Amino acid sequence: MNMPAPSDLQIRPDGTLRHLLSIEGLPRSTLERLLDAAQTLRPQALGGTALRQRLAGRTVCNLFFEPSTRTRSAFHFAASRLGADVLGFDVSTSSTGKGETPADTLRTLEAMGVDCFVVRAREDGAVAALTAAAKPQTALINAGDGRHQHPTQGLLDMLTLRQARGEDFSNLSVLIVGDVRHSRVARSDIAALRTLGCRDIRVCGPASLLPDAGELQGCTVGHDLDAMLDGVDALMMLRLQRERMVEGLVPSLERYFADYGLDERRLARAKPEAVVLHPGPMNRGVEIADAVADGAQSLIREQVSNGVAVRMAVMLELLGG
Amino acid sequence: MNMPAPSDLQIRPDGTLRHLLSIEGLPRSTLERLLDAAQTLRPQALGGTALRQRLAGRTVCNLFFEPSTRTRSAFHFAASRLGADVLGFDVSTSSTGKGETPADTLRTLEAMGVDCFVVRAREDGAVAALTAAAKPQTALINAGDGRHQHPTQGLLDMLTLRQARGEDFSNLSVLIVGDVRHSRVARSDIAALRTLGCRDIRVCGPASLLPDAGELQGCTVGHDLDAMLDGVDALMMLRLQRERMVEGLVPSLERYFADYGLDERRLARAKPEAVVLHPGPMNRGVEIADAVADGAQSLIREQVSNGVAVRMAVMLELLGG
Amino acid sequence: MNMPAPSDLQIRPDGTLRHLLSIEGLPRSTLERLLDAAQTLRPQALGGTALRQRLAGRTVCNLFFEPSTRTRSAFHFAASRLGADVLGFDVSTSSTGKGETPADTLRTLEAMGVDCFVVRAREDGAVAALTAAAKPQTALINAGDGRHQHPTQGLLDMLTLRQARGEDFSNLSVLIVGDVRHSRVARSDIAALRTLGCRDIRVCGPASLLPDAGELQGCTVGHDLDAMLDGVDALMMLRLQRERMVEGLVPSLERYFADYGLDERRLARAKPEAVVLHPGPMNRGVEIADAVADGAQSLIREQVSNGVAVRMAVMLELLGG
Numbered sequence: 001m002n003m004p005a006p007s008d009l010q011i012r013p014d015g016t017l018r019h020l021l022s023i024e025g026l027p028r029s030t031l032e033r034l035l036d037a038a039q040t041l042r043p044q045a046l047g048g049t050a051l052r053q054r055l056a057g058r059t060v061c062n063l064f065f066e067p068s069t070r071t072r073s074a075f076h077f078a079a080s081r082l083g084a085d086v087l088g089f090d091v092s093t094s095s096t097g098k099g100e101t102p103a104d105t106l107r108t109l110e111a112m113g114v115d116c117f118v119v120r121a122r123e124d125g126a127v128a129a130l131t132a133a134a135k136p137q138t139a140l141i142n143a144g145d146g147r148h149q150h151p152t153q154g155l156l157d158m159l160t161l162r163q164a165r166g167e168d169f170s171n172l173s174v175l176i177v178g179d180v181r182h183s184r185v186a187r188s189d190i191a192a193l194r195t196l197g198c199r200d201i202r203v204c205g206p207a208s209l210l211p212d213a214g215e216l217q218g219c220t221v222g223h224d225l226d227a228m229l230d231g232v233d234a235l236m237m238l239r240l241q242r243e244r245m246v247e248g249l250v251p252s253l254e255r256y257f258a259d260y261g262l263d264e265r266r267l268a269r270a271k272p273e274a275v276v277l278h279p280g281p282m283n284r285g286v287e288i289a290d291a292v293a294d295g296a297q298s299l300i301r302e303q304v305s306n307g308v309a310v311r312m313a314v315m316l317e318l319l320g321g
Numbered sequence: 322m323n324m325p326a327p328s329d330l331q332i333r334p335d336g337t338l339r340h341l342l343s344i345e346g347l348p349r350s351t352l353e354r355l356l357d358a359a360q361t362l363r364p365q366a367l368g369g370t371a372l373r374q375r376l377a378g379r380t381v382c383n384l385f386f387e388p389s390t391r392t393r394s395a396f397h398f399a400a401s402r403l404g405a406d407v408l409g410f411d412v413s414t415s416s417t418g419k420g421e422t423p424a425d426t427l428r429t430l431e432a433m434g435v436d437c438f439v440v441r442a443r444e445d446g447a448v449a450a451l452t453a454a455a456k457p458q459t460a461l462i463n464a465g466d467g468r469h470q471h472p473t474q475g476l477l478d479m480l481t482l483r484q485a486r487g488e489d490f491s492n493l494s495v496l497i498v499g500d501v502r503h504s505r506v507a508r509s510d511i512a513a514l515r516t517l518g519c520r521d522i523r524v525c526g527p528a529s530l531l532p533d534a535g536e537l538q539g540c541t542v543g544h545d546l547d548a549m550l551d552g553v554d555a556l557m558m559l560r561l562q563r564e565r566m567v568e569g570l571v572p573s574l575e576r577y578f579a580d581y582g583l584d585e586r587r588l589a590r591a592k593p594e595a596v597v598l599h600p601g602p603m604n605r606g607v608e609i610a611d612a613v614a615d616g617a618q619s620l621i622r623e624q625v626s627n628g629v630a631v632r633m634a635v636m637l638e639l640l641g642g
Numbered sequence: 643m644n645m646p647a648p649s650d651l652q653i654r655p656d657g658t659l660r661h662l663l664s665i666e667g668l669p670r671s672t673l674e675r676l677l678d679a680a681q682t683l684r685p686q687a688l689g690g691t692a693l694r695q696r697l698a699g700r701t702v703c704n705l706f707f708e709p710s711t712r713t714r715s716a717f718h719f720a721a722s723r724l725g726a727d728v729l730g731f732d733v734s735t736s737s738t739g740k741g742e743t744p745a746d747t748l749r750t751l752e753a754m755g756v757d758c759f760v761v762r763a764r765e766d767g768a769v770a771a772l773t774a775a776a777k778p779q780t781a782l783i784n785a786g787d788g789r790h791q792h793p794t795q796g797l798l799d800m801l802t803l804r805q806a807r808g809e810d811f812s813n814l815s816v817l818i819v820g821d822v823r824h825s826r827v828a829r830s831d832i833a834a835l836r837t838l839g840c841r842d843i844r845v846c847g848p849a850s851l852l853p854d855a856g857e858l859q860g861c862t863v864g865h866d867l868d869a870m871l872d873g874v875d876a877l878m879m880l881r882l883q884r885e886r887m888v889e890g891l892v893p894s895l896e897r898y899f900a901d902y903g904l905d906e907r908r909l910a911r912a913k914p915e916a917v918v919l920h921p922g923p924m925n926r927g928v929e930i931a932d933a934v935a936d937g938a939q940s941l942i943r944e945q946v947s948n949g950v951a952v953r954m955a956v957m958l959e960l961l962g963g
Contacts (some may be wrong), residue, residue, distance in 0.1 A: 046434030057691040100923035111946035113688030281421035304432035325928030602916035625753035
């Protein structure tokens with residue numbers, strides 16, 4: 001990890017957003033402005049025609065070097081409900097890219113009139129690297145680069161927490177559970193929580209799935225989930241990729257669930273009003289029990305809805321709609 | 322087969338449609354209301370902007386667990402000509418579904434603002450089962466589930482028959498030919514014909530491709546096509562999947578065409594004004610001869626056009642547009 | 643090669659375009675009318691809503707029998723910025739086509755209301771052949787058929803040349819370099835240059851990648867690139883498919899670049915104001931050096947932008963928008 005914070009790439013001297021590459025380096029004022037905008041957009045985010053003129057005539061391209069129908073759909077809805085044209089360009093299944101550099105693919109689509117690229121990439125930092133190919137007025141949104149960042153997920157998680165617990169994060173206790181080592185979601189969430197003033201960030205997982213200590217400075221780190229639940233306001237459960245078992249990082253899914261799965265018994269150890277988040281897609285019975293996923297404390301579906309609003313807010317800020 | 326008629330799932334107490342899952346269990350009045358609506362929509366179904374406000378701001382998702390570009394295109398056109406946003410979500414080729422339940426995939430897309438899901442599934446009854454995951458205001462349309470039902474195909478076939486032969490089906494003789502055993506089209510057509518009062522439904526195919534007798538109660542069943550053509554008003558030819566040969570259910574395509582293929586000679590045995598339907602895609606020279614497929618009695622292209630109108634009618638009824 | 647010029651198929655008796663199949667057989671007046679229209683559309687081609695009513699309510703289908711995300715995207719943007727509905731129908735990855743003829747696939751989509759098909763096919767002449775299946779009012783655009791033609795690429799290249807060098811091509815020296823034998827781009831460009839009055843067309847490549855002499859009548863043909871650069875106004879570099887190496891037509895990519903790659907040293911031998919074109923996607927370091935691709939004389943990105951305008955002009959002429 002240890003990517004350089006690309007704040008110089010994503011923030012203009014006047015403080016407005018030029019690209020959205022990482023939560024790292026985003027000033028608190030920018031983060032809060034985006035969250036406020038998303039909250040305002042939220043009632044129109046799921047349908048209707050009220051916002052269709054905002055980005056009418058603009059073009060957004062989902063440029064995916066790694067496949068994802070889920071994230072791509074959320075961006076698709078956000079853009080099209082703002083009236084933008086949306087093109088999906090899946091390089092991972094396309095013949096086009098053969099021998100062509102990602103920069104040339106971007107330049108070509110830009111020359112066709114794309115104003116904003118939503119980019120998912122396999123390598124850490126690949127989206128920031130692509131900004132060098134873009135014209136000054138073209139905006140890039142990082143929709144996930146390797147294990148590095150997934151900033152709109154970080155934003156939607158913060159929006160969901162704010163709706164549940166209010167805007168003051170200073171007295172909030174947040175516990176992140178699971179495969180933090182490989183998770184761009186966790187990295188974005190931790191950065192966002194820090195920026196918003198959260199002082200009690202707890203990180204829990206098996207040693208094989210935690211990152212180097214340097215990345216978690218200021219966080220309380222541990223391996224015993226039951227011991228870390230006391231007083232927790234929010235639990236952020238991470239998806240366990242099944243390949244971790246193949247890689248020998250996890251002995252078995254059953255064992256993982258026994259040690260790190262969130263079930264009702266464990267949830268009862270957190271604060272009574274604690275909320276549960278998960279970025280999806282869920283492995284039910286692996287990192288989360290059905291009763292919790294579908295229970296009253298779960299905000300998982302609300303996260304998804306907030307995700308559309310957050311992406312709208314980001315696009316409007318980037319494209320000045 | 323023997324799926325429970327899901328009339329309780331698809332019809333509200335006030336008689337309006339909540340989902341469209343099966344022709345089985347649809348009251349005649351509902352069927353006829355949908356056909357009337359489709360007929361009214363038909364002149365605008367293939368283009369123009371007259372209907373673009375009807376579902377403006379609503380979102381339709383083609384959620385396909387089994388690939389189909391053809392049916393998906395028809396639903397795409399129906400929805401977009403009514404002004405809806407349409408998202409194609411192909412689970413069969415997507416990485417998203419990995420480990421995620423179909424219900425969670427639906428709930429996620431629903432949380433993004435999808436109002437109506439067009440669902441194709443491999444298993445009989447899978448679309449009806451998915452309704453349990455949907456919110457009260459979300460509508461599902463079965464676009465084909467296994468061998469069970471394909472209700473919009475049933476509706477478009479009935480609309481095509483009505484246009485050719487009038488609304489009174491009581492004196493109509495309809496002959497369905499081919500692989501009825503594996504055909505959701507045949508099941509939907511038979512149910513629709515029964516509901517609309519057709520009293521002479523004939524079913525013809527090799528024993529290996531006919532369903533259990535219980536399914537065909539009230540139909541005239543036989544294996545000799547030439548012997549069943551007399552007095553027929555409409556021939557509904559079914560597609561023969563080539564895999565039936567691999568499975569040993571059909572000796573050869575040549576043999577099948579000799580026994581069950583519709584050529585001009587055979588068509589001449591039906592009524593002079595008999596019409597020919599086929600759900601597509603056609604295997605020319607297998608279940609139908611070129612001269613019949615492209616002949617004056619063929620309504621095959623009209624079926625396709627009616628398919629757009631029927632799907633518009635269903636969406637408008639479901640979404641109250 | 644030696645396809646019959648399909649002028650009878652693509653031009654109506656009144657001189658208007660019915661299909662766009664080939665640059666061969668297009669009268670100069672038609673070519674120039676399309677280029678003039680594209681030039682007029684160019685300022686609106688990359689975004690905005692000014693043209694959205696032109697094809698509102700019309701439907702364009704990208705019917706691709708050979709995959710191409712790049713060309714498909716250009717047509718997608720052209721159609722959608724004119725307000726048309728666009729459907730992508732990728733037969734190469736679809737299950738639909740199984741056993742269905744291309745003509746039936748076209749007829750089916752036409753029956754759903756498609757007004758214009760953009761067709762890419764593997765076989766020379768396949769798009770012209772498909773016109774026989776279409777209704778009189780349905781238009782086809784050849785988006786590349788085998789090694790035969792790619793007429794919108796020819797048009798966009800001519801538009802790019804005109805912008806750089808003016809409308810009089812009679813004193814222009816154009817050099818086409820590379821795999822002419824397998825290139826539909828080269829065939830379209832040569833035909834367009836001839837029709838527009840260009841008298842000095844030079845073609846350079848290894849003997850294994852040049853077509854039969856009969857195809858290049860009137861062109862200056864050679865194998866020594868350095869010897870052919872003198873006085874050249876425009877260089878049209880062709881993409882080298884890597885499979886040519888597997889086929890033994892090219893010894894190595896390094897060797898190819900040494901002999902036929904365009905670098906700064908070579909470019910300096912052409913006229914000082916010479917421009918460089920490439921249809922994309924580029925193999926940097928194979929047929930073109932970075933310094934040239936990204937240099938001041940490169941019009942490669944301008945070609946891409948012109949490609950949207952040209953496709954708009956063609957669709958408007960075909961659909962009478």
